[in-house]
Amino acid sequence: MTESRSSSSGPLIIAGLVVLLLILHQDNWFWENKTLVFGFLPIGLFWHACLSLAAAATWFLATKIAWPVDDPTGPGKPLAREQAKHDSSEEAV
Amino acid sequence: MEWHRGLPQLIIILLYLSLLLLLGLFSSRLFKGTKEDYQVASHSIGPFLLLMSMFGTTMTAFALVGSSGEAFKEGIGVYGMLASSSGIVHSLCFFVIGVKVWKLARRNGYTTQIEFFRDRLGSDFIGLLLFPILVGLIIPYLLVGVISAGSVVQSLTAGLAPDVGMFQAINADGSINPALDGGIPAWLGSLMICIVVLIYVFFGGMRGTTWANTFQTLVFMILGVVTFYVIANRLGGQDGFVANLRALAESVPDDKVTRVEMGKTKFFTYLLIPLSVGMFPHLFQHWMTAKSSNSFKLAVVCHPIFIMIVWVPCVLVGVWATGSLAADVVPPGINPNTVLAFLVKTQTGQILGGFLAAGILAAIMSSLDSQFLSIGTIFSNDIYCHYSRKANLSDQQQVFLTRMFIIGIVAVTYLLSLANQTSVFALGVWCFSGFSALFPIVFAALYWRGLSAAGAISGVFAAIISWGTLFYHGTQTPGGLRAFKLEVPLGGENYEIMPVVVMVLTCLVTTVVVSWVTPKPTPERLAKFFDPR
Numbered sequence: 168m169t170e171s172r173s174s175s176s177g178p179l180i181i182a183g184l185v186v187l188l189l190i191l192h193q194d195n196w197f198w199e200n201k202t203l204v205f206g207f208l209p210i211g212l213f214w215h216a217c218l219s220l221a222a223a224a225t226w227f228l229a230t231k232i233a234w235p236v237d238d239p240t241g242p243g244k245p246l247a248r249e250q251a252k253h254d255s256s257e258e259a260v
Numbered sequence: 261m262e263w264h265r266g267l268p269q270l271i272i273i274l275l276y277l278s279l280l281l282l283l284g285l286f287s288s289r290l291f292k293g294t295k296e297d298y299q300v301a302s303h304s305i306g307p308f309l310l311l312m313s314m315f316g317t318t319m320t321a322f323a324l325v326g327s328s329g330e331a332f333k334e335g336i337g338v339y340g341m342l343a344s345s346s347g348i349v350h351s352l353c354f355f356v357i358g359v360k361v362w363k364l365a366r367r368n369g370y371t372t373q374i375e376f377f378r379d380r381l382g383s384d385f386i387g388l389l390l391f392p393i394l395v396g397l398i399i400p401y402l403l404v405g406v407i408s409a410g411s412v413v414q415s416l417t418a419g420l421a422p423d424v425g426m427f428q429a430i431n432a433d434g435s436i437n438p439a440l441d442g443g444i445p446a447w448l449g450s451l452m453i454c455i456v457v458l459i460y461v462f463f464g465g466m467r468g469t470t471w472a473n474t475f476q477t478l479v480f481m482i483l484g485v486v487t488f489y490v491i492a493n494r495l496g497g498q499d500g501f502v503a504n505l506r507a508l509a510e511s512v513p514d515d516k517v518t519r520v521e522m523g524k525t526k527f528f529t530y531l532l533i534p535l536s537v538g539m540f541p542h543l544f545q546h547w548m549t550a551k552s553s554n555s556f557k558l559a560v561v562c563h564p565i566f567i568m569i570v571w572v573p574c575v576l577v578g579v580w581a582t583g584s585l586a587a588d589v590v591p592p593g594i595n596p597n598t599v600l601a602f603l604v605k606t607q608t609g610q611i612l613g614g615f616l617a618a619g620i621l622a623a624i625m626s627s628l629d630s631q632f633l634s635i636g637t638i639f640s641n642d643i644y645c646h647y648s649r650k651a652n653l654s655d656q657q658q659v660f661l662t663r664m665f666i667i668g669i670v671a672v673t674y675l676l677s678l679a680n681q682t683s684v685f686a687l688g689v690w691c692f693s694g695f696s697a698l699f700p701i702v703f704a705a706l707y708w709r710g711l712s713a714a715g716a717i718s719g720v721f722a723a724i725i726s727w728g729t730l731f732y733h734g735t736q737t738p739g740g741l742r743a744f745k746l747e748v749p750l751g752g753e754n755y756e757i758m759p760v761v762v763m764v765l766t767c768l769v770t771t772v773v774v775s776w777v778t779p780k781p782t783p784e785r786l787a788k789f790f791d792p793r
Contacts, residue, residue, distance in 0.1 A: 185348065185352060188348050189348065189531065192340065192344060192345060192348065192531070193524070193527070193528050194340070195524060198518065198519050198520070198524065199518050199519070199520050200518065201514050201517050201518050203506075203509050203510070203517070205502075206502075206505075206506040206509065207502070207505035207506045207508070207509040208509070208576075209336045209509070209512075209517035209518070209579075211336050211337065211339075211340065211517070211518060211519060212336040212339050212517075212572065212575060212576070214340075215339050215340040215343070215344035216339070216344070216568050216572055218340075218344045218347070218348070219343070219344050219347040219564040219565060219567060219568040220564070220565065220568070222344070222347045222348045222351060222564040223347075223351075223561050223562065223563075223564045223565045226351045226355065226560045226561045226563075226564070227561045229355060229560065230557040230560065230561060234359075234553075234554075234557070235359060235360070235363070235553065
């Protein structure tokens with residue numbers, strides 16, 4: 168995965184997947200379906216449990232292709248004192 | 261060996277609370293004496309502790325008790341309405357709001373939301389406006405926790421001392437309440453929980469809170485799954501766990517394994533409720549504890565899975581309680597919120613009952629501690645230190661102040677919990693709606709350069725006026741606050757929607773329109789928060 172792909176298309180892919188999750192969340196197609204998956208799990212519950220797993224997979228992908236990278240030269244560049252304090256606290260840990 | 265009724269539960273509860281106290285006191289040995297260490301653990305929390313503390317903070321007793329109770333009433337649809345929606349939206353908030361706000365706060369030195377908003381908007385008034393709203397919305401949430409803790413301790417220790425006057429549970433009509441009689445009185449249980457939480461928050465600060473949350477989250481997750489396994493095997497009456505699951509599922513009426521009685525638009529609009537985590541002050545403070553932005557990754561990914569692990573078993577137990585196999589066990593007319601505790605008491609031993617009580621208390625306390633610490637921090641940083649004429653208070657003085665405010669808020673919450681035991685429960689979803697209503701403001705503050713101070717202030721007023729208006733209507737309707745929904749007529753049909761839709765839209769439209777027509781923040785101020793174009 169190149170840096171440019173990560174910074175440009177990554178967030179768009181994640182945004183698209185989140186919209187898809189929200190659409191799939193409204194599962195009108197299983198509203199009155201009483202099928203038991205594996206013989207014990209109502210299909211409406213099974214679908215939404217799968218959706219929880221799909222959400223985790225989406226967020227895992229987000230950490231790979233859309234995670235904001237720390238940029239010390241970005242807005243509100245940290246004060247030197249604050250940065251030094253941060254560095255020393257991290258070293259202590 | 262025959263135990264005295266209620267005694268094993270009491271012993272396990274006391275052991276559990278002692279463990280928490282030890283954990284809090286041990287964590288205080290690592291306290292560095294600074295305000296930053298007390299309020300945000302010196303920004304030292306790594307991925308695992310951040311995941312557990314954030315999950316524990318967002319999951320209340322409702323995750324165990326309320327989920328099974330709601331499933332008992334409404335069927336399996338509650339998982340989609342309350343849990344899978346949270347799995348998507350909570351992580352979205354952690355990712356879109358939490359990580360971004362953490363980076364800005366680390367650069368600019370914020371600990372509380374109010375510090376962030378004051379600086380972002382260049383307005384002192386926004387702090388004065390948000391302060392009573394945030395505190396006002398969180399107090400009922402705290403009350404629900406404190407009252408629930410007392411009720412759980414009382415119901416699960418029932419039978420302990422029925423002959424002692426103060427332990428007797430008398431109904432309004434003068435009869436004995438057998439489900440509670442002889443248990444530790446609710447006021448004493450609540451007091452016990454408040455004191456334990458106060459001690460470990462007082463001494464351990466954010467580090468103690470984070471450690472306690474991690475421990476408590478593990479406790480309630482494991483006990484939830486164990487309880488599910490034991491109840492399934494006892495209630496199913498078959499040989500083998502899977503055979504029991506199948507028998508129980510087949511015994512449940514059709515309306516509980518489907519969503520025939522649940523409105524589709526209500527289900528859809530419930531998606532806005534979990535946006536509340538974007539504005540929870542206690543969660544904001546947990547975000548500030550992260551060692552780096554990468555610490556958020558594990559929490560963002562695992563949060564939906566953890567919700568599933570806790571909620572799916574509880575929802576299944578709730579719907580099983582409506583089935584034919586539970587018909588001889590669950591009495592008709594039972595209070596839905598007592599279904600889980602009732603099944604534990606009747607289907608499992610006293611020891612597991614004690615552990616479940618510890619699990620429910622864990623879920624309650626893992627939210628209470630963060631909320632107490634957060635309100636103490638807001639009072640100290642945003643009100644006293646901000647407006648105090650005594651400039652340059654030392655770290656020790658600020659830690660002392662935060663601790664004093666924490667004692668004050670615990671005392672006030674406890675006293676309020678004694679005054680009103682029932683009506684506060686209906687406020688739960690309204691508190692969440694109030695926080696959700698403010699979501700457009702935090703989102704705009706992070707992603708829209710055009711947000712002006714006037715726009716944000718108007719948005720807060722719009723959110724709170726719409727909340728107040730709908731709240732008033734809710735109290736005037738026959739079903740009360742709990743059942744209040746709006747109906748939107750469209751194409752000859754009425755669609756049921758949650759009041760939160762109106763609150764969020766009112767805040768959003770007002771914020772955008774007022775920001776468009778009022779002076780924008782200066783370029784210097786925007787440069788602190790946004791990358792150059």
